[in-house]
Amino acid sequence: MITQTTKDYLVRLLKKEERRDGRKLDEFRKVMIEKDIGENAEGSARVRIGNTEVIVGIKMQVGEPYPDKPDEGVMITMCEFLPMASSSFEAGPPGEDEIELGRVIDRGIREGKVIDTKKLVIVPGEKVWTIFVDIYVVNDDGNLYDAAAIAAMAALTVTKIPKLDENHEIIEGEYEGKLPLNHTVISLTAYKAENVIFLDPTHQEESIIDSRLTVGVREDGKIVSLQKGMEGSWTEEEIIKSIEMLQKKAKPFIKQVVK
Amino acid sequence: MYLLKRKKGDYMEDKNMEIVYPGSVIIDSLDVIPGQNVYRVGSKVISKRVGIVVKKGSIINVVPLNGVYIPKVGDFVIGEIVDIGVSFWVVDINSPYDAYLGIYDTKDFIEKESDLADYYDVGDLIFAKISKVTRTKFVNVTLKDPQAKKLGKGMVINVTPSRVPRIIGKGGSMIKLIKERTNTRIYVGQNGAIWISGENMEIAAEAIFYVEEHSVVKGLTEKVAELLDKRLGDANGKKDKEE
């Protein structure tokens, strides 16, 4: 539980451009990216930002294309907050927060044309690869959006395509090559509390946030997605300033995930 | 933005009453005091609701034209008993908030261990006064007021609560007109519930709905009188034929 006294204290600090852990407003906690963490996934990654931990697994299955895109593979993103991740999470079907997080990450990858979906056709119009991007929140100590975005991108960079037999069944343990990627996209989020904009909040700091803005940034500097979340509002100047800041912040992460 | 330029005095008395909307700037002046259904930003007084601007002295109010009933202390409401507790009745007052009527808030002497349903049962109608409203909108009503009472058999109609003052009319003139012409008994609750009893209650109800629909209009009393004459004339004519 976070008491009002704590919240007031956090607000006072932020207004002085200070934070409890001594970070600057735009400073991230330590970010650790591990790839290939699950044997049964075609690609996977774990990202820790401070105590926040998110794992992403990529599973590939033979499926049908969408009727309006017969010559493209399909991507489906799912996000689940494991009940263990926070005292406020409950088991059950995905809630609004999980759905929104999944969709924001999905949008960055999809709109940034990260995956070369045209190369994922097995039988045109009939069989294509379906890529499941499954995001699990293991520990929530704030900023799940950035952790999930980095983990999803990292997992995609190491994803292998399974080998198929003549009946288009997956041959277990054998691979044909890597998932073809065109671009790298990292979605990062600016958070706003009491008109102070800052990055990478802890769970405690999230208790005072009234709005967030997630920006999908591609390696060529293009912006590929935007999402204003939560109840608060933004001025035009704040939006432009935040986009510029996140464009810069995304650069090192983009380098790091493809490494 | 709809800036209203008005002279001093009661805005309700103006001929063309202008309607304001959420966000409408009513006046840009620090010399006025924001009252009901308005808020202030800087020197501007802005409406929160769809309504009519009414100025009382230097206080700017907006009288809303719509919305559900939100209880206020001192209001008289018509309520229906919907549940009975150990020492209270639960009263539906046509609002998102139920009201509570405690055993000490009735005019009756309630004996210990008696069944509260013997005094007021589920389905009974009361004309009660709102005696308390807490910050989180818990509501008490009382019957300990000369005007409050249990209501007998009658028809209850619901109108938009914010239009009740017009239905009552200046000094009760409108409702008096309807009561006298139709020879009915009428109780009007601030919560928009209106109890009517008497032979011509349907005609009285029609007149009330007419006022509700035209509540912002000048010369309404004359129009209502005209309507009542016509309806009562028709009703009598019909009766004559039947006889």
Place this chain on the structure above:
Amino acid sequence: MVKKIKRSDGRAPDELRKPYIIKAGVVKRAQGSALVQSGKTIVIAAVYGPKKVIPKHLEDRDKAILRCRYNMITFSVKDRKKPGPDKRSVEISKVIANALSRVVMLEEYPRTLIDVDLEVIQADAGTRVAALTAASVALADAGIAMKDLMPAVAAGRANGQILLDLTKEEEDAEDAVDMPFAYIPSTGEITLLQMDGIVDLNEIKKMIDLAKKGAQQIYELQVKALKERYAALATLSEVVK
């Protein structure tokens, strides 16, 4: 290649679709309601409340709960839409409720629920902004206290041009970008912002400017719709029959 082409419906880049219609009070049963038609997109909003919260334990003792349901009816699109909520509609319902919370004075109605039902009757892009535009008119029509109305519109890019209020056809362009946007005219606060597509910062600036101008026009139509609905109360046009 960037080609300067005329919009297929003949509009200027900064023009709203025609017709752009807002009507208040279209659903009798509801406390408040509104219809928005933007070209071929039609959305109806209905407000029920403030009302009692059921189950009671979900009550917030300090303010009203604002619940939005954005739904596309099965024949709002060419291929029959599977009935019921999907991820997209859950997300849209949430961003709309978040945006509205900024203007609705929820603290005036503790322990209650305000339900805003948003039904997309016909979809030709821009349904979430049409829904949001309809919602604030319906809330005002329900007599709920609000700081301001909230116009919403999409800006975007198609065929190399920055455009206001894109149609489905324009959204299907190779380089299409769609940016749903809502703001509070009196304060300039941006309350809804989403975007799909590849752009640079300069284009975002242009899109926001265009969206603001479009929203201002929609705001005037919102006020007009309420005026039309309530003007009848201020004039004795009907004669006793």
